[in-house]
Amino acid sequence: MDLILVNLIDGLVFGLLLFMLSSGLTLIFSMMGVLNFAHASFYMLGAYFGYQISTVLGLGFIGGLIVAPIIVGIAGAGIERYGLRRVHQYGHVPELIFTFGLALLIQEVVKLFWGQNQIPYFEPAYLDFALFSVGDNAIKAYKVFMIFISLIIFGGLLYILTKTRIGMIIQAALSYPKTVEALGHNVPFIFMGVFGVGTALAGVAGVIAGPALGTFPGMAFTLGSIVFVTIVVGGLGSLWGALLASLLIGWMTTFAASYNIKMSSILEGIGFSKPEVLSDSMFQDLWTLTLPQIGPILPYLLMVLILVFRPQGLLGKRES
């Protein structure tokens, strides 16, 4: 029972982290109609900038949390203005390829400045203690802090998008850009702003996830494809779908990693007998399979199944 609760909390932390990335990505998708492959790269930039600002420049963790996302957001807006908008005229496939190339490039630039190895970016000392414990498992204050920040951001985003005038204009611009432009709003500027805010959100995620998950040049690619999976599973362009899928995938991977269910016991349970000499058997890998082993690929399996049977995603409305 304790283990379930601990996993629920861990999965919630990971799921909300995914949501911080996927919410921005799904907004950007509804705006441009193109998946931004470089989205997780902005998350990585957030982590590196957060490290640079908090430790090297000495502004502290909170300083990094405030300044780094702003820089990332400005960088994102600049890339939209001077890169994507230019490529947009060539069509969707070059746009997708552009963001893919950007992801490669950002990774190389990060390697140039910060090196190949993991950098010493840790949670601040004042959050590095056990807040409470479930059974024998201590829950770190930093985890609760991560949940807290994610929820604030989710609430803020929801409030701005649904209750304020700016949010109304954004939503209108996503659905009917021509009409909104005719009403006198600067739609390209709105798009640039949404892109900037989306990347800034990724930056926030990077600043707070960097210490927890490790800050290294490969962090964008390890999380990047999971973020795609999330918004595809949730339904492209759907904010609630992104939340649902983030939590689902967060819990799925966390639970799979901590329950060591062996395939051999399942096979024996349904009446197969284990071969005497395992290395001669055609199915030796099936017998040695465990749940933590296949945990990391469950999201991809889920995505392929979703795309085959429900291409619009869990809560998506339109196809493709």
Place this chain on the structure above:
Amino acid sequence: MSTASTNTRSYGAIGIGTLMPWIIGAIILIVLPLLLGSRGQLTIMSQMAIIVVFALAYNMLLGQGGMLSFGHAVYMGMGSFLCLHVMNASYFGSVPLPILPLIGGLFGLVIAMIIGSFSTRSAGTVFAMITLGIGELMAACVLIIVVFFGGEEGINGYRDEGLPVFGLEFISQLEVFYLIAFWLFVSAALMFLFSRTPVGRMANAVRDNPERAQFLGYSARWVRFVSFSASGFFCGIAGGLSAILFEIATESDLNVTASGVILLIVFLGGVGFFWGPIIGAVVFILLQTVLGLQTHLWELYVGVIFVGMVMFFPSGLAGIIMAHAVAMKLGKLNLLIRPYLTCVLPAIVGVLGLCGLVEMIFHMREAPTGDTEMTLFWTAIDTHHIWAWLVFGGIAAGGILLARHQAPILKEAWDQANTIDTPAGGTS
């Protein structure tokens, strides 16, 4: 790619003009190893030839079918793994090595047909995402299914245990190169012929306007499926060739990074032309080997080149070359030589200056403390001295400013070279 035109004229008749590039290509493949015969050079050329097959097969999807795949290395890797299993099997002694790529190709075809049966339902983002998911799944399976993939070490074998063909056992690198070159020629020719079959033409139509193609009575899904399967077949051939050349297959042959590299190569070469990927593969392997020897940062430079190409020349190197066709037909190519020299040369110098700055940053971070000297462009430089930075900064700024200054002149010459002279004097 809606703007790309893939050779839509001269349906049917294959004249001497069409055959000429193929004859030249065959001669190059035969003569090249006689000129560059060292072991290392032969290996690089064989590698290039394999990548060319893979890139052409990938372009059957991306360029001709408009389908962006992020998991295409799967089909090549699967072909490679199966061929290595054949090489390790007891009956390999009765299998002639030259037909091994065909076995790989058939396996690639089968895998592509299975995956294509559900992934080709739609093009665009959904297709790209399914291929990405499959790519990640397969890469993970390599580490889980040890029986077939051999886990982290992969599978290795020996090519010289096959049935000798006319006394050839394919031990020397030269024999292997000619085998690979043969398969390169055959598969390139087959892929070219495929692009001229009705289904190849329909792939273009479905790429540009699937709705209209369906109104004409063609199933867009079926056309995509056929292209996808055919592409998988040729990827499998490339995989079989790679099994023969390297005698090993590992996870890195079919993971998503490998798929990304092929996308990069094809786009660099130019997706709109059949021969674009050939240029892309040759240039990329040259960059990889030449730049890779000179600097640790070659991936950074390749990334910059790639993003720059997507932004400014989306039709790739082949597109840049073909942009000169009009000027050449008008006989005005010579007008461009001078502006190119005055604009592109300073630009190259400026970019080299920037590279120098980047290399110095890298050296300052990577070198052990106290080691401040580095060799850059054959000169020794002290990276902790302000002059080094000033000189390279100056070169970079000067070169790029000069190039910018010359750009309008180049543009004018370009416009002039691409307009037909009117006899009444003055171009309009």
